[in-house]
Amino acid sequence: MTYFPKLEDIKAAEAIIRKVARVTPLDESIRLSKQYGATILLKREDLHRVRSYKIRGAFNKISFLTQEERSRGVVCASAGNHAQGVAFACHHLGIKGTIYMPSVTSKQKIEQTKMFGGDSVTIVLEGDTYDDSSKAALQYCEEQTKTFVHAFDDEKVIEGQATIGLELLEQFNAPIDYVFVAIGGGGLASGLCAVFSRLSPKTKIIGVEPEGAPSMKTSIEKGENTRLETIDKFIDGAAVQRVGDLTFPICQKYLHEICTVPEGKVCQTILDLYNRDAIVVEPAGALTISALDAYAATIKGKNVVCILSGSNNDITRTAEIKERALLYGKLKHYFIVRFPQRPGALKQFVADILGPEDDITHFEYSKKSSKENAPAIVGIELKSPDDLQPLIQRMKAKNFYGEYLNDKPDLFQYLV
Incomplete structure (x- = not known):
């Protein structure tokens, strides 16, 4: 390890940053605390004037x-x-x-x-x-x-991000058992590791990455900083192909664990925070809360901090966020439906195939041909994931079933 942040440098950074940035709140989430049987604290880095740490x-x-x-x-x-x-x-x-x-x-x-x-x-x-x-x-x-000015692989940048750790220890009087931190290039995670390894060594730092961009997890598993050839760019604030050369050895040595979260689950977290807590976060800002389900048994009765890293979310992405959340929750399904070329076929599909609470949310019908059946791409939103198999059975029984697209990613991306 060629570099490890010094506490005096982090404290010097704290004094500099105070000129332009306030101490962000550390608020308990009553909803999440009840849900997990723990004290879940949210470090509101989304409330900076630039809306991120x-x-x-x-x-x-x-x-x-x-x-x-x-x-x-x-x-x-x-x-x-x-x-x-x-x-x-x-x-x-x-x-x-x-x-x-x-x-x-x-x-x-x-x-x-x-x-x-x-x-x-x-x-x-x-x-x-x-x-x-x-x-x-x-x-x-x-x-x-x-x-x-590197986004994460720079000594002074890491020391600046590390000031969050000093604030956490000043704001919470009891021991902090877990800190969940999103990882893109690793600057924030490295800074937190530097602070807690010295001032609160029993605190476990959990790194969280998008499932589609696990650059730090891959590097730690391989034992060397590894560049990913392809990544899912949806969680743009935490999607990098290669983590920092300064940050990797720090995270490799001091992170307690690192986990990945599906992008769809992150989308559901964004919607839950907005609808239930009136908190707006961007996809990277929702990563830490999205990881709690995987640690539900471990964190019970513990003091847990989730860092909400930012709130720069574009409202035009809302439709995509909802779509990804529904797909992840197995509530949105796409089919190629083969409609008989006769009057009343669509009416029969709605009356006999759809369940009472099923909703058609997408419909693309091809032009008529000389064939007996003409295909349509149909998106259906269900009330419960358990409604899927009965729906498919009814489609097959009435000869409407063509293809199920959700489990065919290449075809899905091309058609939908």
Whole structure:
């Protein structure tokens, strides 16, 4: 391990960050505490002015630049939250910044970055993933001799994120048994490991990654920092192909465990937090709560902290979030239905095939042909997962059944 954060450096970062960021609340969730029979505390990093914890590391890093480095300007790459932290720091400190973001970044995050940076920043959209943007940003940075502000693999950034650990220990008077932290590149997890390994070594740090982007879990299992060839980019705030070279050995040694959570489960958590707790989080911000089910027996009776890392969620993603949640919960099902080419076929399907609480939410019918049956792609939302098999049986009995698409991912992606 070439680097491990020093407590004095983390405390120095805390003093710097206090100039622009308040101490975020540590609130008990009554609903989750009852559900799991534990004290579930939410560290509300979503309530920063840039709506994520990334302001900590970005501001700390840029504050330590020399006057010469400041005059040349800075460069960063980010899927959104780090970009906003860097933009805010540049505007606050009067430094010019160039911010590279993936071309698929939501409009909401781009607009927020522009708002916080004002005339101090220039935004460049490059590549399909964070890693693509990072590569382009590093090349530009080298060509222009500017300072690169890494989203996670930087000493001052890690020390800035680590200040969350100091706050937690100051805010909660009893021992903290578990801290659940989302992992993208590992900057926040590394910082927490540094604090708790020294000040509260019995606290177990649980890292949580998206199932479709398990870069840290894969690296720890292989014993070396490993780049994933493909990732699911849906949880953009925690989807990287390769974790940091500084963060990997820290997490490898000090994380108690690391787990992955399906993207669909994260979507259901987002909806539950909004509908039941009036809390808005982005997909990465919902990762830690989504992991609690897997630890339900372990955390019973314990003091548990879940870090809500950010709330930069674009409302235009709501339909996709709901769709993924329904698919994960086995409540949304897609079929190729073969309708007989005769009058009244659709009416019969609705009357005889659908259950009393089933709902057609998607319908694409092909043009008529000379065949006896014409296919349609039909999406049906069920009240309960148990209603699926009776539905399929009725479809087969009346000769409507064609294909079930949910378990055919290639066909599903092509048709739906």
